[in-house]
Each structure stands twice: as structure tokens, then as C-alpha cells.
Amino acid sequence: MSDEWRRDYNQGNKDQTAREPILAASTPTFLKRLSRSVEEHDGSRVVLALDLEPSNALVDKACSIIDALACYICSIKINMHLLLPLSMDDIKHVNDYAHSYGLQSIADIKLNDIPSTNKVTIDYLADSGFDALTINPIIGLDALNDTIHHAHGRGGVCMGAIALVYMSHKSAESSYGMQVGAVVPEGQHAQNPTSSTSLYRIFLEWALTSNADGIVVGATRPEMIRECRAYMVGKHGYRVTALFSPGSGAQGGDPSIALKSGADYIIVGRSILYADDPVKEASRLAKISSSSSYSS
Ligand code: 6CN
Numbered sequence: 001m002s003d004e005w006r007r008d009y010n011q012g013n014k015d016q017t018a019r020e021p022i023l024a025a026s027t028p029t030f031l032k033r034l035s036r037s038v039e040e041h042d043g044s045r046v047v048l049a050l051d052l053e054p055s056n057a058l059v060d061k062a063c064s065i066i067d068a069l070a071c072y073i074c075s076i077k078i079n080m081h082l083l084l085p086l087s088m089d090d091i092k093h094v095n096d097y098a099h100s101y102g103l104q105s106i107a108d109i110k111l112n113d114i115p116s117t118n119k120v121t122i123d124y125l126a127d128s129g130f131d132a133l134t135i136n137p138i139i140g141l142d143a144l145n146d147t148i149h150h151a152h153g154r155g156g157v158c159m160g161a162i163a164l165v166y167m168s169h170k171s172a173e174s175s176y177g178m179q180v181g182a183v184v185p186e187g188q189h190a191q192n193p194t195s196s197t198s199l200y201r202i203f204l205e206w207a208l209t210s211n212a213d214g215i216v217v218g219a220t221r222p223e224m225i226r227e228c229r230a231y232m233v234g235k236h237g238y239r240v241t242a243l244f245s246p247g248s249g250a251q252g253g254d255p256s257i258a259l260k261s262g263a264d265y266i267i268v269g270r271s272i273l274y275a276d277d278p279v280k281e282a283s284r285l286a287k288i289s290s291s292s293s294y295s296s
Helices: 003-019 030-040 058-074 089-100 115-127 142-153 170-176 201-211 222-236 255-261 277-291
Strands: 048-050 075-078 104-111 133-134 160-166 179-181 194-197 214-217 240-248 265-269
Touching: 030 104, 030 160, 048 277, 058 277, 075 089, 089 104, 089 115, 089 133, 104 115, 104 160, 115 133, 115 142, 133 142, 142 160, 142 201, 142 240, 160 170, 160 201, 160 222, 179 201, 179 222, 194 201, 201 214, 201 222, 214 222, 214 265, 222 240, 222 255, 255 265, 255 277
Parallel strands: 048 075, 048 265, 075 104, 104 133, 133 160, 160 214, 214 240, 240 265
Antiparallel strands: 179 194
């Protein structure tokens, strides 16, 4: 390595350290910001999935939908429907627009890579104005821990991380419901070599251990919501992790049952976006979400 290169390389490393975020103790967490948004939006616990079909003028469409529905939702959620066709500047514009109504914005990218790549991804998402992201625990406990730690420390933002625990679609059973053997660290012997559990239970445990701000459990599986909620309450004694539930309406789940089973937030896309009257449907779901609560 030439001296010049070495100097740049070391400078780069120093810059990396200098970029390490130091959050003020007063920086509100994603869940606090989301709770504030719920209060400001009449108690609505509806997260709107802005899953627009391919077309022109997606930014204008997204902003007009926010104009029409902002008072019935607490957050928007953006996934590949917009992340792929739009530029970072466009996405930032949509996120800033949502923020102007006091809404939060979740990047639904189901992050699933090595920690160094995840960290760069998180930095780009934070720069694009997102408040939280979804993450797939299949990356393993250490990687999950590391990635979520980075998200929480993201300078000035304190990005939230929401871990998939049990997805809503039909074939999710074949992966999230899979029976898996306990992993025994090298050099140790399994107490009970035959012990096995379901993958989603491991994901739930890892999400809680890694201080994930939320978990995702499909509204199509109220019994799983109930089980995960009971486990979370049992582990912490109170709620520090929120349960987000997609899959109402278009996927067949019942939002009211999901909320009564222990969901804190419902994630809804098509049944609002493609309703005959989206404002009426959003308002109906907002009322359900503000009045239905978990009973153990
Ligand atoms: O209400 P819809 O079925 O139209 O949309 C549900 C939204 C989609 O954006 C989908 O990508 O929630 C997302 N989602 C997530 C996890 C999951 O298990 N099931 C989902 O449908 C997320 N995040």
C-alpha cells in the first residue's frame, strides 16, 4: 500500500469512527414517535402500505393518498412497489411529506444480508427519511443484534427495526412453522439432543433479545398473535416491543380479531387503496384500531 493510499485508508477508517452515531439521550425512539403519531391521529393504529401499482406520477399519487388519508393513519409503509421505481430523492420527498402530517414512515425491505451490507442499507434508508425498517431474523442472532444496534444508533434518527416472526401469506407455514433442532454452540453438548421448536419461536426470542422495536405476525394467524403477545408480556412483564399485523382484508385476516388477539398496529394496503371509498374504509379501520384492544 502506498503512503498516499495508507493515509486515505486510515483517514477513511477514522471517518468511519467519526460517523459512529452518538445519540442524545433525548432522541425519541421509533415507538415513542409512533405513539405520538397515534395520539395526533385520533388513536389510529393503522399503518398504510403504500403499495401502488406501476404507473406514471407515482410520487404525486403517493402524496395525494397521504393528503386524503393522513388523519386516519399513524404511519405509512413503503416497499418495493415504490422503492424500485423511485429515486432516493423521490422517496425522501414522500417521507418528508408524510412527516409534514406527523406520520412515521417504515421501509419494508425485510433486510436480510451480512451486517456490513445491512449497515450501509440502513444509512441510505435513514438518509431517505425513513423512521424504521423491517428485518428478517434468518440472518442469525449476532447479525440481528449488530444490525439493530446500528439502526438504533443511527445519528439523530434512532431508526426502529421490526423483525418478521410469522408472515401472513399461506405458504409461510412451511418456513416459519418449520420444526428446527436447537443449535448447540461448538464445544457444548445438548442437554436434550432431541429438543426442537418452531422457527417462529426462535425468531421471536431473537427479536426480543436484539431489542427489536417490533415484530410482524400475520393477521391471518390470530392464534400466533396471541401466543407471541403472551410470550412478550411474560418475558418483559409489560410492552416494550410492538406487534405489527399485516394481512387484514385482501389476505383474509380480520383486523378486529388481530387487535383483540394482541396486535398493536395493523398494516393495511389494498383493502384501503382499492376500496370504492378509500377515505371511508381508512376511517372505519382507524375506528376499529382505536377501540379494539388485547384481552389476555
Ligand atoms: O393489505 P395488503 O395485503 O394489500 O398489504 C399488506 C402489506 C404489503 O405491503 C406486504 O408486503 O404488508 C406487507 N406484509 C408484511 C409482512 C407479511 O407477513 N405480510 C405482508 O403482507 C410486511 N411488512
